[in-house]
Amino acid sequence: MTNLLPEMAEIWQQTLNWQPNAQQQQQFQHLYELILRGNQQLNLTRITDPQEFWEKHLWDSLRGIAPNGQFIPSLLENASAIDIGTGAGFPGIPVAITMPNCQMTLLDSTRKKINFIDESLTQLNLSNAKTFIGRVEEIGHYPQHRKRYDVALIRAVSNASVCAEYTLPLLKQGGLAVIYRGNWTEDETKSLQNAVNQLGGLIESLEQFTTPLTNSIRHCLYLRKVVNTPASFPRAVGIPTQNPLL
Template sequence: MIEQLKNVLEDMAISYDEKKDGQFAGYMDGILEWNQHVNLTAIKDREEFLEKHYIDSLLCAGSSEFQRSETIIDVGTGGGFPGVPLAIAFPEKQFTLMDSLNKRIRIIQQLCEELGIHNVTAIHGRAEELGRKKDLRESFDVCVSRAVANMSTLSEYCLPFVKVGGCFIAYKGPDCEEELLAAENAIDKLGGSIARRENFASLGVRESSGSELEHQLIFVLKNKPTMSKFPRKPGTPAKEPIK
């Protein structure tokens, strides 16, 4: 099982050692144990967890935008994905994980402390509120998100956190063409532009890794500051996506 993860990391030229191996194994054990009491993931099978939470989370790691980044925020992190796997793989980078459910944030904090994952800060709050805070707004090189929301709404959550010149990387399903077209105007209003789409194969991961992931990554470049009126008040981006 861990060999499969090791193969993927090697494909992306990411180092893998005993410490990282222990952190990946320990975090999976912790999430699955906590999941009996708090809804963190629908996945209970370890091999499926490895593929859909770990390998999937690491998809962006081979991109130039991620490689040159130093500060990353994960919006709507849920059980810590993609933020924690990326943090384990890249201990030299700094990660901020945010979620609207405080129970999840406390669990992530506890597990990271227990496993010695020192480059993660977990914060509780809604993106619409945190995106207006001076210490967070336009403060990150990269924003990643696997949150379930249409691209227009997700961009309003995420782009305010990204520095000009930085990048928002959205994990989307294989059939998102219409969704992306519908979001182009919203992304432009928020200061960004869609640069490209990448899938599992195009990111250089060989078939021998054994994965059959369908996520593709949408790379949105931040070209100019986000207007101060965005993000709008909590709930509005989901109810009334920018058109």
């Protein structure tokens, strides 16, 4: 018996002003099956119940790219986007499924996870997504990645100042970083403000929202790149997490 994902068309429509077409729904279902299978060899996710997977992996991934309930305009066109520390492919794969015109790069430093994602992209026929194996502190200095992206996504990775240091160097001027968070406090906004200033960005908005099935509180931060990031950022591997910018 295959575990079927719920369709949730009404919730998609109410929360994101959008709903998946038949092909996208099929790709979400196929992705779910690939994750369940991959989980037998790799520790990809603890979230395997169909409804929980829908809410915490699919809906949450897409809610992040829809500030104020509208998708980020550049993603609807032909933006280049990067998902940093993608893990099992979230939020990058759901975003690539939803935004067929955007070019998505999925970055992770774990080869086994990248191998799993490569296989998944083939199975899902996703030609607008590709993988890259590496550490973000290093690729942030590679000419083919630095200042190359319109949108940078980062979910479940370290604290917000570290996320800012990982994302902003990769963005073109005017680009947008989307930082997915669970809890958030006013104090965190203050220390993030200083970090973002040093990195050439500004905090454009902070959204608090509630997940539609379990009513969990989540946050998303949107950072806009306004000037070039100084060449010294990101700092060497491990330093941003050991010594976050204040």
